Amino acid sequence: MKPLPIEENHSHISRRHLLAAGCAALAGGSLRADDNTQSGDQAAANGAAQADRVPLILHQTDLFRPHGDPDDHFDLATVFALALRGQAKIAGIVIDSPPPRRVGDPDVAAIAQMNRLCGLCVPAAVGSGPLMSSITDSMPQLDRTDCGAIELILSALRGAPGRLHITCVGSASDIAVAALRDPELFAGRCAAIHLDAGSAHDNPDRPEQLEFNVSLNPIAYASLFSSPAPICWYPCWDTTESWQCGPNGAFYKMSHRVALDGISKRLRNFFTFMLDRTESAKWLAALDADMDDRHWEEILTHNRGMWSTASILRAAGQTVTRDGDIVPEDAIDPNDTLYRMESIEVTCTSDGFTTWKHSEKKTNRQIFHILDLERYPLAMGHAVNTLLKEF
Numbered sequence: 087m088k089p090l091p092i093e094e095n096h097s098h099i100s101r102r103h104l105l106a107a108g109c110a111a112l113a114g115g116s117l118r119a120d121d122n123t124q125s126g127d128q129a130a131a132n133g134a135a136q137a138d139r140v141p142l143i144l145h146q147t148d149l150f151r152p153h154g155d156p157d158d159h160f161d162l163a164t165v166f167a168l169a170l171r172g173q174a175k176i177a178g179i180v181i182d183s184p185p186p187r188r189v190g191d192p193d194v195a196a197i198a199q200m201n202r203l204c205g206l207c208v209p210a211a212v213g214s215g216p217l218m219s220s221i222t223d224s225m226p227q228l229d230r231t232d233c234g235a236i237e238l239i240l241s242a243l244r245g246a247p248g249r250l251h252i253t254c255v256g257s258a259s260d261i262a263v264a265a266l267r268d269p270e271l272f273a274g275r276c277a278a279i280h281l282d283a284g285s286a287h288d289n290p291d292r293p294e295q296l297e298f299n300v301s302l303n304p305i306a307y308a309s310l311f312s313s314p315a316p317i318c319w320y321p322c323w324d325t326t327e328s329w330q331c332g333p334n335g336a337f338y339k340m341s342h343r344v345a346l347d348g349i350s351k352r353l354r355n356f357f358t359f360m361l362d363r364t365e366s367a368k369w370l371a372a373l374d375a376d377m378d379d380r381h382w383e384e385i386l387t388h389n390r391g392m393w394s395t396a397s398i399l400r401a402a403g404q405t406v407t408r409d410g411d412i413v414p415e416d417a418i419d420p421n422d423t424l425y426r427m428e429s430i431e432v433t434c435t436s437d438g439f440t441t442w443k444h445s446e447k448k449t450n451r452q453i454f455h456i457l458d459l460e461r462y463p464l465a466m467g468h469a470v471n472t473l474l475k476e477f
């Protein structure tokens with residue numbers, strides 16, 4: 087292990103990145119000595135099989151313009167960066183219907199910008215407005231205009247060549263209803279719901295307080311814990327709204343100067359267009375706008391609360407070392423392990439409060455656990471920077 091300086095050692099990251107990519111390719115069977123002796127049909131078949139092994143992700147988010155919290159735009163860029171690295175395919179993006187407290191509309195422009203920057207055509211749908219009345223309410227009465235996100239989730243599961251990972255970094259509303267409408271589909275085709283919500287422990291000073299994502303729809307959140315799909319749970323907080331790192335909370339504070347160092351002009355414009363809370367509809371022109379270096383320098387002085395990076399990486403089979411390198415989860419040196427998932431038993435009341443304990447047996451409920459709290463924030467910031475430099 088090495089100290090994590092604020093100034094990135096780019097050559098180190100690049101070398102480790104290449105080594106990790108080599109490991110991933112070997113694990114996937116793509117670097118074979120006899121590749122050049124295959125027939126065209128064999129090569130095509132192998133290529134298709136290999137493509138099927140690339141994790142498929144559907145990303146759920148509360149992504150708005152003007153933004154409610156810019157972390158969702160960083161998470162969106164994380165998902166698309168994994169696609170650029172060939173480490174994930176994106177089945178679709180589901181955006182919450184804006185809750186009353188938000189002034190923004192679903193930011194489909196940000197998805198259009200990401201598609202443009204990546205040369206992709208990832209579909210997006212806006213979630214339902216009405217909320218479930220109970221944890222078993224599949225909302226059969228929903229108007230069809232409220233069903234686009236639910237249908238996108240179900241069609242992504244049905245169409246997945248393997249199994250679908252779902253990353254949930256906003257409310258659980260549409261995933262919960264989709265799971266109730268077709269539990270067998272979720273049981274058979276969902277690799278995991280990577281749930282970024284809740285707290286590992288209630289705040290003793292405010293025991294009635296819910297974490298923000300849970301508060302958006304506590305019944306839907308509770309319903310997911312009864313889902314037949316595996317749940318990988320990344321509580322936003324170790325202790326509710328404490329704004330501190332803790333062993334079972336995914337929160338970290340990220341410096342813009344670390345995360346945004348050396349990114350492309352167009353990605354700078356993506357973030358500036360969002361951070362400035364502009365309501366301009368000129369999303370395409372914005373990507374190629376002239377940069378104001380002084381304004382960008384001011385942006386770099388800010389810090390950002392982040393919660394979901396580990397979950398999105400894990401959906402793609404990737405993890406982060408104590409040095410901040412991104413490596414395949416199945417190839418990490420145990421001494422480098424920054425965090426891991428642990429089997430638990432967990433229940434959730436319909437008002438969104440969880441009770442959990444570790445399980446000796448392997449279960450289909452896992453909780454996030456940080457092993458090196460001191461290095462976690464900066465290591466995650468470096469990982470985000472590695473991803474953002476893909477654009």
Ligand SMILES: [Ca+2]
Nearest residue numbers: 148158255256
């Ligand atoms: Ca969010």
